[in-house]
Amino acid sequence: MYYVFHETEGSRLEGRPILIAATASNVPEAYSPAGQNLFPLAELLSPLRAAAHRCRLRWAEPFLVYRAGKSSDAELADTARLYAETLRDWQAAAPSATAA
Known part of the structure; x- marks a missing residue:
């Protein structure tokens, strides 16, 4: 992963x-301080969140x-059904790509 230059x-x-x-x-329990992976899965995504920020x-x-x-x-x-529903909801809440 790399950071892009915002400017x-x-x-x-x-x-x-x-x-x-x-x-x-x-x-899910494996992704906790007491679990095999030590960190919650969402926390393991922190570098991606930092790049997004x-x-x-x-x-x-x-x-x-x-x-x-x-x-x-x-x-x-x-x-798969839940993911498709999540994507539909996410797309509906997102501004149009042509609006930016």
């Missing part, structure tokens, strides 16, 4: 929305999926 590159992105989607194969992007809460590699087909289908 010459990042300003083109200013005000744009960003939504991060991430999957983890482990259970530097470019003045509008950060949305990440779409996080746990147990991704251990989910049944039905669970994955439910997650």
Whole structure:
């Protein structure tokens, strides 16, 4: 990952929305101070949030999926539906790309 220079590159992105989607194969409890990974998954995304902040992007809460590699087909289908719904809601709330 790298930072872009706001003055010459990042300003083109200013005000744009960003939504991060991430999957983890482990259970949510593994992403805690007492868990195997020590940090919550959302906290592990901090460098991405920092880059978004530097470019003045509008950060949305990440779409996080746990147990991704251990989910049944039905669970994955439910997650896919929820993700599609999240994307629709996110797009509806975002300003038009032509407005910027």
